Amino acid sequence: MTDASPSTSIPSGGPNPDVDPSVAGVDDVAKALNVDPDTGLSSDEAARRLEKFGPNRLKSKPPVPKWKKFLLQFKDPLVYLLLAATAISLVAWFVERATNPAEAEAAPFDCIVIVVILLLNAILGYVQENRAEAAVSALSKLTAPHSMVLRDGKVVEVATDDVVPGDVLVIGEGDTIAADARLIAAASLRLGEASLTGESVPVAKQTAPLDSVKALGDRTNMVFNGTSVTQGTGRAIVTSTGMATQMGKIADMLDDTKQEKTPLEKEMDGVSKMLGIAVCVIAVVVILTLAITEGFGTPQDAIDSLLLAVSLAVAAVPEGLAAILTVVLALGVQRMAKHNAIVKRLSSVETLGSASVICSDKTGTLTRNQMTVETVVTATGHVNLTGTGYAPVGQAWGPDGSEVRHGTPVESEAILTLGVGAMANNGELREQRGADGTSQWECIGDPTEVSVIVAARKTNALRPWQGFERVAEIPFTSERKKQTVVLVDKSASGMLTAVAKGAPDVLLEQCTRIYDGGQIRPITDADRDRVQSKITQLSSNAYRTLGMAYRPLEVTSLAQVPGIELDAAGQVQDVADQSDAIERDFIWVGMVGIIDPPRTEVRDSVAQAHRAGVRTVMITGDHPLTAARIASDLGIVDDEHRRAVTGDELDAMDDAEFDKTTRDVSVYARVAPEHKLRIVDSLQRQGNIVAMTGDGVNDAPAVKAADIGVAMGITGTEVTKESAAMILADDNFSTIVAAVREGRVIFDNIRKFLRYLLSSNVGEVFTVFFGVLLTGVLGISAAGDSGVTVPLLAVQLLWINLLTDAAPALAMGVDGEVDDVMARKPRRTTDRVINGAMWADIVFIGIIMAAVTLIGMDMALPGGLFSDRHDLGGSHEEQIVLARTMGFTILVFAQLFNALASRSATASAFKGLFSNVWLWAAIALSTALQVVVVNVPALNVAFGTMPLTGRQWLECVGLAACVLVASELYKLVLRAVAAAKRT
Structure with a gap:
């Protein structure tokens, strides 16, 4: 972390410095902070504190230098092995050029080819990494650039970085909170804290001390850095800045959370180390065997032995593996x-294809993060509203699923309820039209209030209130739990009407009458009991419930309302201070029932995940009842297990x-x-x-720690996107399940x-190993030859690995879904990408491949084990070139036949056979x-080859085809064994 800010907090609470500010009184907080x-x-004093505590800024890691990121691309055991082989080959070339310049190669082709390939791999990885990384720290973006504070008795605007402990924040609607602070004044104040706590609706704030330290979402007298004001005003004393804030x-x-390597990365690391160790062991064994059996009489013998080690390294290491793996994964990323x-x-x-658990935040991930009125309850009955x-856009339906007929009492009462709620409202619904003509609806203000406006628009409930x-307004406060608005009917009589909405049980206490079946009658105890039962x-x-009520004031001026007091000038004093005269x-x-509804497509996705053996876990900061209800609706749990465990x-x-x-x-809540x-x-x-999805800052540590972190692209905060390995551009949980399917196909x-x-x-490897050990038996070296004669040159092995291997491997990487990949359980962490059965297959094919290659070379040499062809003519050196060309070609075609078998x-x-046209290409x-x-x-x-005759080409292809035949016989045995086990 950089040392940009030594910010800290000053604990409040009077004589006890460990007392949390939320449980301390306002005077104690002010005293402790000396303000x-x-x-x-x-x-x-503000300047002094700024110098002492530093800027109000979140620290961020310094960017990794570009040169270091490029060098990190070479951090791989296989790369180390190839670099060592390159160095050995280069030294041998210089020695051979100095001692025997006539026979030395014009250029160290082996070294050049290896270095070029390593550079290409490094460049490919570097470019991909740069595309994925963001250039700036996301956490620093969450703080507002300027804040209003009280200094020297005046409200002034200062840079957010300059806010210090003890500052008095002046908070208004639309502000982003600059630091953690203890409220000292609040008027109808509500804050959106979803990004920090996961709470889906704005939290009402108050100033009274709490009886005990509570969870962040329940600290109603505190405001927190990075959260936003959706309604009201207030003032608060800053208690923590910078890194000391929540x-x-x-x-x-x-910073403390380590990002784990993916299972594939771990497996490839293991394969790389194993191959490196294996080739070193084989090289040492071969060289010691040669030293014991033949001895090293000249420096050339030592050079030949080193070149043999290079050949073994090149043979063992699939140089194109990293590039092929990167390209195949990149193609999957594009899909x-x-x-x-x-x-x-x-x-x-x-990793997604291997996921066995998807841990998901609720708000905005499984749900829409858009509060919606789903039901309206009146004296006559209730109606349900469609649309989320x-x-x-939506319709009203009865409890039995039938459409509510126009003009019925229940429809009239529902329209009246929604109309009253929409008029007693400070929210706003705006339509934004895109360039393509589509509409986007924007919520301005408290989402709960706006949900009532949306429901009223769906049912045309605002039409009767157009005039x-x-x-006047008596605003909502956390103590009053209701809001009342006084309206004047300018289109007709000019009479005043008071409309109110609020907590149903609180508002019900102010009601003496009830609207029932188109009639107004006195409310009874039975009516109250029914309402309480519905609540x-x-x-x-x-x-979440909101009750609605109204009262015709039967006057044309507030001054005419009984109980309203006037000032000396005959004007009405603040109505908010005379609420008793209006609110009775x-x-x-x-009343209405409001919920943040689940995404309609998520239930099917959860079911698909369960079929694939992937468990879905909901983790949210919301209320336990809400969490359990949403989880049940989505099929995450059944009704029998409808329970949420709290923090x-x-x-x-x-x-x-x-x-x-x-x-x-x-299901986990709070x-x-x-x-x-x-x-x-x-x-x-x-x-x-574990895959962990999230959108808020509160999700970021878990998103980073998970095997694969998934951030929401639309509602997700920048810090969560930075911490994640994958971002959902549509914030759709269903996209995760589609990605799981794609991941499984890619894994196959x-x-x-x-x-x-x-x-x-x-x-x-087997070709080189046994070719050296059996060089005399196979006729690769003639009697009286000195030094080590390798069956194939390192540059020939490089050609096979980099060019003839790469294209078929890439073609296999784009194979489509062969089986129903979602019908099988996920891989366990103990399951290897390359398991024992696969290694047995690999070794078996490797042995067959080496055998046919060496047989082909033997057939091209005089004095061999399988033939004694003295009719070839030419010098022994030319015969060796021919044999190497035959072996080289057989090995290439053997691998092409192996490509068909490996599907x-x-x-x-x-x-x-012909389903993958790319493979045939x-x-x-x-x-x-x-x-x-x-x-x-x-x-x-360059490659030590010579042209072959038609007969020799046929011999090469015929011997190579033995690999496919052997593979088919091997699979036949495996299928027979599997069938026997099933019976």
Whole structure:
């Protein structure tokens, strides 16, 4: 972390410095921070504190230098091995050029080719990484650039970085809070804290001290850095700045959270190390064997032995593996991007396919984060409204699913209820038209209030109120729990009407009458009991309830309302201070049930995930009832297990009980960021591969710690996007499930080309290993030859690995879905990408490949084991070149036949033989390249080859085809064994 800010907090609470500001009185907080709430800090004192505590800024990691990022691309055991081989080859070339310049190569072709390939791989990885990284720290973007504070008795605007502990923040609607602060004044103040706590609706604030320290979402007398004011005004004393704020603590958690390698990265690291160790062991064994059996009599013998080590290294290492893996994953990333899943880390594509648990935030991920009125309850009955979100499109339906007929009492009462709620309202619904003519609806103000306006627009409930204008307002406060607006009917009589909305039980106390069946009658105790029963029923189903009432004032001026006091000039004093004169004798009209609805498509996606063995876990800061209801609606849990475990309950658990809970429980509510992180850690300890989705800052640590973090692209905060490996451009949970499917297909394809590449490289290693040990038996070296004669040159092995291997492997990487990949369970963390059965297949094919290659070389030499052809003519050196060309060509074609066989571990290569046109194109390309390297004179010099006759080409192809035949027989045995086990 940089040292940009030593910011801290000054604990409040009088004599006890450990007392949280939320449980301390306003006077104690002011005293502890040495500030007068009426005048604020002086400019000199603010400057002194700024120097002491530093800027109010979140720290961020310094960017990694470009040169370092490029060098990190070479951090791989296989790369180290190839660099060592390059150095050995270069030294041997210089020595040979000095001692025997006539026979030395004109240029160190082996070294040049290896270095070029390593550079290309590094450039490809560097470019991909740069595309994925953001240039600036996202956490720093969350703070507002300027804030209003009280200094020297005046309200002034200062840079947010200059806010210090003890400053008095002056808060208004639309502001972003600059620091953590204790409220000292609040008028109808509500804050949106979803990004910090996960609470889906704005939180009403008040100034009274709390009886105990509560969760962040319940600290109603505190405001927090990075949250926003949706309604009202207030003042607050800053208690924490910079890294000492709750946002800063999350930043610290992010810094301390290690981003784990993906399973594929871990597996490739293991394969790289294993291959490196294996080739070193084989090289040492071969060289020691030669030293014991033949001895090193000359410096040339030592040079030849070093070149043999280079050949073994080149044969063992699939140089193109990193590039092929990157390209295949990149192609998968492009396919996902078309379906709105933006992947930042390529290896995360495969991880998604292995996911066994998807931990998801609720607000904005499983739900729309758009409060919606779903039901209206009146004296006559209730109606349900269709349509979700802020688009005013929907219909009214009865409880039995039938459409509510126009003019019926229940419809009239529902329209009256929604009309009253929309008029007693400070929210605003705006329509934004895009360039393509589509409409986007924007919520201005409290989402709960706007939801009532949307419902009123759906039912044309505002039409009867078109001639009414606002005269006065008695605002909502957390103590009053209701809002009243006085309207004047300018289109007709000019009479005043008071409309009110609020907590149903509170508003009901002010009602003496009820609107029932088109008539107004006195309200009875039975009516009150029915309303209370409906409140309980709606609350148990996770609805937030709002009651509506109105009162015709039967006067044309507020001054005529009985009980209203006038000032000396005969003007009406502040109506808000005379609420008792207005808020009485109300007529109860009904109430609404509001909820942040689940996304309609998510239920099907959850079901698909369950079919694939992927468990969905909801983790939210919202109310337990709301969490359990949404989880049940989406099929995450059934009604029998409709329960949410809270953060307080999790705090009371030891590790063993915590792990048991995470195994059994799929819904968590009222949780803090540390709880989310602990849940992810617990699931990972149990062997799960965890995907964690989120949008708010509170999700970021868990998103980063998960095996794959998924951020929301629309509603997600920048810090969450930075922490994630994947971003959903459409904020749609269903996109995750589609990405899981794509990840599984990609994983299958990765196994295909790994089987192909590794079996081909094992074949090359065995060819070099046994070719050296059996050089005399096979006729590769003649009697009296000194030194080590390698069966194939390092540059020939490089050609096979980089060119003839690459195209078929890439073609396998774009194979489509062969089986129903969502019908099988996810891979366990203990399952290897390359398991024992696959290694057996790889070694078997490698042995066959080496055998046919060495047989072909033997057939081209006199005095061999399988033939004794003295009719070839030419010098021994020319015969060796011919044999190498034959072996080189056989090995190329053997690998092309192996490409057909590697598409499946058990299915015949002839099943869907021509389904992958790209594979056949790759085979054709590789064949053409081999023909060129064998027949073009310039390439003959570079690669140590010579042209072949027609008969020799047929011999090469015939021997290479033995690999396909052997593979088919091997699969036949595997299928027979599997069938026997099933019976």
